[in-house]
Amino acid sequence: MSGMTIGETLVARLRQRDVTCVFGIPGVHTVELYRGLASSGIRHVTPRHEQGAGFMADGYARVSGKPGVAFVITGPGLTNTLTPMAQARADSIPMLVVSGVNKTASLGKGLGHLHELPDQLGLARTVALESEQISDANDLDAALDRVFHHLTNGRPGPVHIEVPLDIAAAEYQKAPVETPDPEPPVNPALITHAAKHLAEAKSVVILAGGGAKRAEAGLQALAEALDAPVVQTVNARGLMHGHPLTVPASPSLSAVRSLIESADCVLALGTELGPTDYDMYATGQLAEMSDLIRVDRCSDQLARHEASITIEGDVILVVPALFEALPQEAKQRDGAERARKTRNAAWEEIGPDYRHQVEILNAIRSATPKALMVGDSTQPIYAGNLFYDHDRAGGWFNAATGYGALGYGIPAAIGASVADPSARVICIAGDGGAQFSMPEIMAAVDENLPVTFIIWNNHGYREIATSMQDVGVTVIGCDPTPPDFAATAKSFGIPFTSVPAEPQAVAQALRETDAQDGPVMIEIAAPKFEPQKD
Template identity: 85%
Template sequence: MSGTTIGEALVAKLRQRDVTCVFGIPGVHTVELYRGLAASGIRHVTPRHEQGAGFMADGYARVSGKPGIAFVITGPGLTNLLTPMAQARADSVPVLVVSGVNKTASLGKGLGHLHELPNQLGLAITVALLSEQVSDTNALDPVLDRVFHSLTNGRPGPVHIEVPLDVAAAEYQETPAETRDPEPPVDPAMITHAAKQLTEAQNVVILAGGGAKRGEAGLQALSEALDAPVVQTVNARGLMHGHPLTVPASPSLNAVRALIDSADCVLALGTELGPTDFDMYATGQLAKMSNLIRVDRCRDQLARHKAALTIQGNVNVVVPKLMEVLPHEAKQSEGANRASETRDAAWEEIGPDYRHQVEILNAIRSAAPNALMVGDSTQPIYAGNLYYDHDRAGGWFNAATGYGALGFGIPAAIGASIADPTARVICIVGDGGAQFSLPEIMAAVDENLPVTFVIWNNHGYREIASSMQDAGIAVTGCDPSPPNFAATAKSFGIPFTSVPAEPQAVAQALRESVVLDGPSLIEVTAPKFEPQKD
């Protein structure tokens, strides 16, 4: 790479690491990163805001299984990306953010340079797993080694690299790769211990989290061997669709808590047991988890909840090892009946409004089978997070849990579509949340992506308005006027239709949209929330 700049070398080395797409908005502080980009074979997608770049990288990573990459400028480019980085951190999504930074000699001196921050590295590390600077011409290789090791070992999340302006334009000097310790091997004694505990138990329940979403076949085999119902968190939805042992319902529901309480052994696979999944009603307590066995890649995570046994390791490695030592004869413990009774009770528990919205989701699933369904914080997504059985592993995800960032849905759906161009992507957002990132639809137009944007228009923030009213607070600030979505779609140059919030009407609109090339927009008109008067 003689005569190659650091910026060019960085792009080339990303391509060597199987990076095929970056999301970014070029600026004067990143032009050197773009010097070699056009010839690299890496696709560049231009969002309309740096936050969109981060959420696109997130959606791309969730679907592809590879790190999503975002290029942003110094200062405001990075600060605009902090929210997507925090969402990725909460949901264990591998995202690499590459930013510029001012010239090395100026850093930390407060001289008033363009886009200057007091400490950009320090700011990024508040949400990143790792934040590194390419400090000189021979630092690129060690930095890339460290950040990609972080992205691919242990619990994934966002990482950050900054390249000073003077270094980006300097000549690259190759440095030998550093040796990195691999993930520790799974302890065979722990596998044997866990298998013994699971074999002796009479009523096992499995809790499947996002760490299990790429291991559907192993999870199904394990659940059948143990005759154990499988409760899915939001990030695990789509696993074992329609299976008699699946429980696609929130572990915060009383019906699901009762199932977990009745277990004499609980096996938690790749879930942090966080309150947005396990205690969304803020009771202050999780369900009782007798003889809890936890499997997670993160040692720190395993220490956060008391358990009878913890196994550090990738769920997709641990589950096959468990199958090797479990008895060949499947356990008989009425697992299918327990799961069925829980599903029925959970369905009744969510109430008629949410049941109606889940029926709309079911109609969407029927109209567009095996789609990627990406969401934001809006009523049908809340309903689906409580109870919905998607038909594609890893095909249901949204930002209504964990960090809970509005504006996620539209750009994340774009990233998801780029990750799997063969899939239909259905993006479900509310009229309020859509206004956080509505311009990003133009990126879908630019890239001609098969994304159907479904906007649930109830003219405001219904969930917040309901919470205010329930708390005895005068409903204030919850009715921002939505734009004319028909006119908006026309300005974007994409097909538009508006339908009532009824399952068959929405399904028909979906059927018409999925045969189209490129993006389209469907407005679902729902009743506006009207506060009760004294």
């Protein structure tokens, strides 16, 4: 490492930690990071806005299972990335944001330097699990150890490192490396205790959250052994696709709540039991859960809801351990029938409008099997979050729950495609949300990524307009004029087609564009929402 700057060394250290891609926009405050980037073997993808960099890192992390990394400048670069960091915090997505910052001697002085913030480190700490400043060469390795500990142990989320201009350009001097303690093993006594509760119960229900999305095989085996219906939150969709025990429906629906409340033991795997999944209709309370057993990587999360048994650990490890601890003889229960009745009741409950939109999602899934389906806050995504059975574990995700940031879908889909170039990626965004991040499509053009951008165009913010109307507020501000999407696609140099909001038409458009090399745009011309007149 002799003769390398701290900025160059930081990049080399990231590569040693299996970072293979960063999303970033170079600036004068990050030049020293880029000095070492071209020769590092790390791929660089250039978004059009730092918010896009963060959302791309988010989508990349969800698909790859590795931390998504963004390089941003000080000041506006970091503040533009705070929204993606907050979304990642809400959904437990591992994200590393590396920013520049002004020279050390100027920090906190209010001297009017370019991109100056009163306390950039403190600002980042409002959303980051850990925010570190590299103040000299001795800080670098220890700081990386600390932030990567948060990314790979316990419940992940966003972390931040800032490098002052003068430090980034300084020569690196080798410093001792502190290796953090490994994540503690799961307590075997708790496994035995929980397995006994599950074996003795007569009507188990499993709640699977985002923390279970990489535990598909073990989850299916455990569910079958317990004959237990498996309710999946938004971030767990795609687990057990088409299985008789699957309940791919929101636990906020009355039908699903009834299923949960009828259980004599509830096993909650990697789910925070948050209201955007479990109480989206704002009743003020969760479904009653008898003999609740919770498994989560975060001790703080486990303490937030009363439970009979709490097991701190990774669901991927805990689920097989629970299965092995169960008695060998399986009990015959009525799990498949309970799951079937719940699916049927939930399907009726969501109503004809949402059922039609789910039928469009089903048509998309049939036309593009095993695709990654990434969404923004728009009508088909709301419908799918209520009821939709995706065919790929971890292949359905969006920003309509948790932090709920608009503009997420387009850049997150790009990050997902970078993570898995072999996958067909379908991005579903509304005409309103698409306008938050439309320029990011050019990053997909630059990288020649196989992303199909589906724009649900109903000429406005229908969900907000409906909410205003439902409480007697005059609808205003919900009808921003959308661009001409055909002309927009032409300006991007990508194929475009417009189809009606009918399942067969959408599926046909997808089949016709399947052989296209690079990004494609499909507009679904949905009926325009017309508020009721007073």
